[in-house]
Amino acid sequence: MNRFEVEQDPKSRDTYYLNMGPQHPSTHGVMRIKLHLDGERIISAEPIIGYGHRAHEKMAENRDYIQFLPNPSRVDYLGGMIYNVGYCQAVERAMDIEVPERAEYIRIVCNELNRISSHLLWLGTFLMDLGAFTPFLYAFDDREKILDILDRITGSRLTYCYARFGGVILDIDDVFLDNVSNFCTYFVERLKEYEKLVIGNVIFRERTIGVGIFAPDLAQKYAITGPCLRAMGHENDVRKDEPYGIYDRFDFDVPTQTEGDCFARTLVRMEEMRQSIRIIEQAVSDMPNGLFLAARVPRRIRPPEGDYYFCVESPRGSFGMYIASDGSDIPFRLKLRTPSFSHISAMPAVMASTMLADAVAILGSIDIVVPEIDR
Amino acid sequence: MALIKEILDGTKTLLTGMKVTLDNFRKPPVTSQYPMEKIEMSEAFRNVIVLIEKEDIGSHDCIDCKLCERVCPSFCIYLDGERPEGLRRKRSTKFEVDFALCSDCGLCLDVCPTDTLGYSKVHDEAGYNRSDFLYDLLEPWADKEEAARERLKEIEAEQAAERARKAAARKAKKVRREK
C-alpha cells in the first residue's frame, strides 16, 4: 500500500494511518512509526526500521579484527566509548590478552563519563519531546563539559576509537584526573538542580506518571534490558551480574523502580548518573600507575576457533557481541545484539491504546538510538 | 478542594522550576562566539593525518612500507615510492589521503614503524566537492626532499659504519671465546 493512501477499514470508517517519521524530531533519527489512529487514540503502532542500515555486521566479515575497531562506536554514537571498549574486551577475552591495571581504570572512568553524557543527552531530548526547552540547554551544557574532558585524551568527541586490544591508545595525565574530579563535584550539585527542575514539575509528572507502562511479561518476551528493565523492578545490570573488566571492585548500587512507566525510567536514569559519579570517584582515587597498553599484544589478532559471547552494560541496556571465529584474523560472523532493537520491538505492545501525545513520551523515555537499531 | 490543592501544588513546583532557571540566568553565558572566538584544539585532536617532521632528517621519514595503507579500514591511503640512488631505504613519492573516507581511527599511526604520521590540528576544513578532500601529504615537503635525501645518505652511512663496528666487535669477541 502506498504510504500516502488512507486505508479504509469497512467496520470503523473513521480510523486512519499516520506516519510518525522518518524525519520526525521525536524519533531521534530516521525511523518511522506507522500509527493506526482512532481520533487521538492509537489502535496499533508498527515501527518501520532500516533507514540507517550500514551493514556493520557484514563489514565485520570483510575486515580483520583490528580494522573493525572504529565501527562499534558508530553503532551507537552516544555510548561510543562503551561500545568501543566492549568490543576490545570481547576480543581480549577470546584471546586471553592481559590488560594492565591502569588501562582498566582508565577505561572505567571513560565508560562512566560516557554513560553520563549519554544519559544527559537523553534527558535533554526527552524533555524537549515533552515540550520543555530549558533542561535541554542545561543538559547539553553539561554534556559539552564531558565531551571536552574526553576530547583531551581521545581526540574525538563522539565516535571514539580510543581503546585498543590490551589497553588504550593514549595515557591520561593529572590534568585529566583533575578535570574529572572537578566535574564530579560540580555534577553532583547539578543533578540536584535537575531534579528540582524536572522531577517535581507538575506538567512533567502529568505527562509521564502512568504513561507507557511496560507490562511485567514484556520483559521476557522482548528481552528488555537496561534502565527500562530496572524501572520494572528487576535488579539486573550486566556490571553487577556478570562483572566484566574490573567492575566488581567498585561499590555502587543498581537503582530500581517498580512502576515501569516513563516516570520510573526517568528516576532510574537520574539515579544511574549519580551511581556513575560514585564509580568515577572511586576509580580516580585508586588510579594506579603503570602501563596503559599491554607490552605484549599479539600482532595478529586471531581468536582460537570457537564461539564467544560477551556483553556489556551500555546506557541503553545490554549490548552483546557474538563472535564466531574460524581461527583466521577475519571474524566468520560478528553478531551485535543491541538493546534499542529489543525495546523498539516492544513498542507495538506498549503503545497500543495510548494517546498520540503519549507515543512521543514513550519513545523518548526508552532512549532509542536509531543507528543502533539499524546497525 | 482537591482541585485547589492540586493547583497550589502545581504552581509551587512551577515556581521552584522558575527559580532554578532564574539562578542559571544570572550565571555567565556558557556559549563561545565561535567564529569570533578561536577555540583551542586539544593535544590529541584528530583531523586528517599528516606527515610529521623528523628532526635529524629535516623532513618526514616515510619509507613507503605500505603498512598504513594495508591497515586502513576505509582504504583511503594511496601510496607509491621509489628507492633513491645510494639509499638503503625507500622514499615515498606519492602519499594521498582521501579525508572524505577517513574515519580518524588512528590505526595508521599505530602501525607506522618510523612514527612519521600525526594529526593535523586544523579543525575547520570545508570544501565544495569531495575531491577537495583528497590531500597530497607530500606537498609541504616537496622542496625539502632533495636535502632530506642527502641528509639520509649521511645518516645511513653513519648507521652502516656503526653496524660494521659492532659486527667487528662481535667477531673479535667470538674469536677470543674460541681461543
Ligand code: SF4
Ligand atoms: S586514521 Fe584510520 S581511516 Fe584515517 S587514514 Fe588512518 S587508518 Fe585510515
Ligand code: SF4
Ligand atoms: S606506515 Fe609510516 S612509513 Fe609506512 S608507508 Fe605509512 S607513513 Fe610511510
